[in-house]
Amino acid sequence: MVKKILGELHEFKLPSILTPVCMIGEVIAEMIIPILMGRIVDLGISGADMNYIIRTGLMMIVVALFGLAAGVGGAVFGSKASTGLARNLRKRMFDNIQTFSFSNIDKFSSAGLVTRLTTDVTNIQNSYQMILRMAMRAPASMIIAMVMSFIISPRLASIYLIAVLCLAVIIVIMLNKATRYFKEVFEKYDKLNESVQENVSAIRVVKAYVREEYEKSKFRTAALNIYEMFVRAEKIVTLNGPVMTGTVYICIILISWIGAHMIVSGELTTGAMMSLLTYCMNILMSLMMLSMIFVMITMSQASAKRIIEVIDEKTSIDNPEKPITEVKDGSIAFEHVNFSYNVESEEPVLKDVNLEIKSGETIGIIGGTGSSKSTLVNLISRLYDVNEGRVLVGGVDVKKYDMETLRNQVSVVLQKNVLFSGTIYENIRWGDKNATDEEVRKACCLACADEFIEKMPNGYDTFIEQGGANVSGGQRQRLCIARALLKKPKVLILDDSTSAVDTATDAKIRKAFAEEIPNTTKLIIAQRISSIQGCDRIIVMDDGRIDGFDTHENLLENNTIYREVYDSQVGSSGDADFDEKV
Known part of the structure; x- marks a missing residue:
């Protein structure tokens, strides 16, 4: 010692x-x-x-x-x-x-x-x-x-x-x-x-x-x-x-x-x-x-x-000896994936997950609290490693990639939106430190953040306090989305990242994604059906398992959990709790 x-x-x-x-x-x-x-x-x-x-x-x-x-x-x-x-x-x-x-x-x-x-x-x-x-x-x-x-x-x-x-x-x-x-x-x-x-x-x-x-x-x-x-x-x-x-x-x-x-x-x-x-x-x-x-x-x-x-303390995730430094596309596959935060746990958090997502698809993910939605997407950018099975991005096991390369191409907006002390420009450029002012403004436009930034006294030079204390939750979410978009990733993951914005702004953001980044694979975790019903396909999760994976229409017809959620939010009271079975 x-x-x-x-x-x-x-x-x-x-x-x-x-x-x-x-x-x-x-x-x-x-x-x-x-x-x-x-x-x-x-x-x-x-x-x-x-x-x-x-x-x-x-x-x-x-x-x-x-x-x-x-x-x-x-x-x-x-x-x-x-x-x-x-x-x-x-x-x-x-x-x-x-x-x-x-x-x-x-x-x-x-x-x-x-x-x-x-x-x-x-x-x-x-x-x-x-x-x-x-x-x-x-x-x-x-x-x-x-x-x-x-x-x-x-x-x-x-x-x-x-x-x-x-x-x-x-x-x-x-x-x-x-x-x-x-x-x-x-x-x-x-x-x-x-x-x-x-x-x-x-x-x-x-x-x-x-x-x-x-x-x-x-x-x-x-x-x-x-x-x-x-x-x-x-x-x-x-x-x-x-x-x-x-x-x-x-x-x-x-x-x-x-x-x-x-x-x-x-x-x-x-x-x-x-x-x-x-x-x-x-x-x-x-x-x-x-x-x-x-x-x-x-x-x-x-x-x-x-x-x-x-x-x-040694990191549990290392680069391989000869890492791959290029991600071909945004396709994603899960092959018999089991995962647990504690390897000694008897019950895994994710259980035998099998998925195949095409490059450029927009995928919605919905499920009750504790159904492991965030855990699922965290494995894609290799924030955690699987215990069993494989996760592939661009047809390659994520463990074979150079981690910096992988995380630059798999951009994640986490549940907890964090901003740092500095101007809006400086915060957005976390996505790309060499980005021009024009590129920063475009990313903010896609995230519908330009609407409130331009109303601020100093615009993009407005100083953000530690943790984004001087902006609202919805504004903080949009700035974090803009930061992720600036990376120009092949895969964009939004982990319940529009929960604090109104439905109209949420719709604008989804429309901008569809029009401006059609080739980027987009995974959107949400609690609101309205945020994901327009996705190409939707993953329904329940207790760490994939309960359904299909289009909105097919899930309404064939998936009990999805139909109950839809009815609770749209068909009946409109404010029922997601986790309640009605």
């Missing part, structure tokens, strides 16, 4: 090496200064030698400036190395996420991925910086100070040694108790981010249903869970401070008491005593730094594991 994380350093290896080097330089400077101070007291002041005091004082200034420069260098290089590592980790994770199939994305929640890209990487960044700066500095400072103390007075230095051993045992006990809380706390962040993400993206629904208090309560619960976990962990960790402080005072008292007797008896000089007290502080502060390093490492272990899970 550590090897994989550090493998993302790349161009930041040199700052990672220079940081501990600078920290060692700072430690050396700190260790020299107490010796010089002791000499000033023992030789300069006691001997009334002003020249010696000045020379040694100037030497202390030089050493202090060297230590300062080394400390600044360590801070600069450490920051560069840690932020660079964080940048590379985020880039590696984000790049890998872009390769995920829908089944990979289903494995991680969107809130979980956001947490891993932000909070978890920040934890690694902070830990890495502390490790670079303190993991080298603290042990070096403690060891050198201990050695210097034993050189000055082994008897007094033994006090440090006993204190260090006792503190080490106490710190290990505290960290073991705190570790399990830190491991759990980051999982709680997923719930918090999920609450924020859902609330912000669906704020209009929240307000429409007056659910603000419920959402605030849900957020408070998620935030409280994180708070309680951190408090439990921090209560244990903060005991470190009082224990350290108490140990420092005890050491100072013992050294002062024993040292005073040694000075009186001539076994120790006053300067040496001052040096020992300084080394005492260095040793115990270094031990405190080490304990904080262990805390950070403990916190970052859980984050590192979650980051590696994303980096190591």
